[in-house]
Amino acid sequence: MGGRDATMVLLDENGIRCDGRKVDEPRRIMIKAGGLKNADGSAYIEFGDNKILVGVFGPRDVHPKHMSNTDTGILRVRYHMEPFSVGERKNPAPSRREIEISKVIKEALEPAVMLDKFPRTAVDVFIEVLQADGGTRCAALSAASVALADAGIPMRDMVAAIAAGKVADTIVLDVNNEEDQAGQADMPIGYMPNLEKITLLQLDGVLTPEEYKKCVQVGVDGCKIVYDIQKKALQDKYFGNGGD
Numbered sequence: 001m002g003g004r005d006a007t008m009v010l011l012d013e014n015g016i017r018c019d020g021r022k023v024d025e026p027r028r029i030m031i032k033a034g035g036l037k038n039a040d041g042s043a044y045i046e047f048g049d050n051k052i053l054v055g056v057f058g059p060r061d062v063h064p065k066h067m068s069n070t071d072t073g074i075l076r077v078r079y080h081m082e083p084f085s086v087g088e089r090k091n092p093a094p095s096r097r098e099i100e101i102s103k104v105i106k107e108a109l110e111p112a113v114m115l116d117k118f119p120r121t122a123v124d125v126f127i128e129v130l131q132a133d134g135g136t137r138c139a140a141l142s143a144a145s146v147a148l149a150d151a152g153i154p155m156r157d158m159v160a161a162i163a164a165g166k167v168a169d170t171i172v173l174d175v176n177n178e179e180d181q182a183g184q185a186d187m188p189i190g191y192m193p194n195l196e197k198i199t200l201l202q203l204d205g206v207l208t209p210e211e212y213k214k215c216v217q218v219g220v221d222g223c224k225i226v227y228d229i230q231k232k233a234l235q236d237k238y239f240g241n242g243g244d
């Protein structure tokens, strides 16, 4: 962390944030379903300045075979940041952070994916972060859901994700990189909008119980905004003229 401009005003007297947004306003979100010819399903997301590509492969045979499960399919997720995705070049070797985020995203997707329909197989989700600007795990999770749907993997619901947080003593939606570095609180949330269930909840920071409840509500409301954009991405590909 670090590197924040100490003179930056995080929230001005009119309730406007450092990047011009209102407290309940997400960054610009664009999702495109499909795009990778060699993948079974794919999606590309721009979430503010985050740019992330996801490819889904499977259900397919598991090698080595003993890693498979005779009762159910398995989900494998790899979250990877390109060395050029951040200001200070990232070492291309998998970091502990990438291993942790891969696990977090896998566990957030599992409740939505009907893996029991594909015993002995694996569904692989490859996440490539091309440009990072705070909130990549949520953006990647939202794009991975669209890519799984694009691959035709049966799902109980989509998982939509966004972070809520606390900035200048105020609960806000979609914490950006500068706000995250100011460090009051950042709470990534993954949510299944139809089943009304949270599948990811992390908290970095300190909140009162009241602020915590408000943060969850703001995050869940934000996930519903993301969900509409996920649905539109799939509709554009399958029912509109955005297909390929």
Ligand code: UDP
Pocket: 086, 087, 088, 090, 097, 132, 133, 134, 135, 136, 137, 138, 177, 180
């Ligand atoms: N980041 C970075 N270098 C790294 C890892 C992260 O510059 O090696 C930046 C990147 O912009 C990322 C942000 O720090 O989005 C916040 O990272 P965090 O671990 O909180 O995860 P995220 O918010 O991306 O889910």
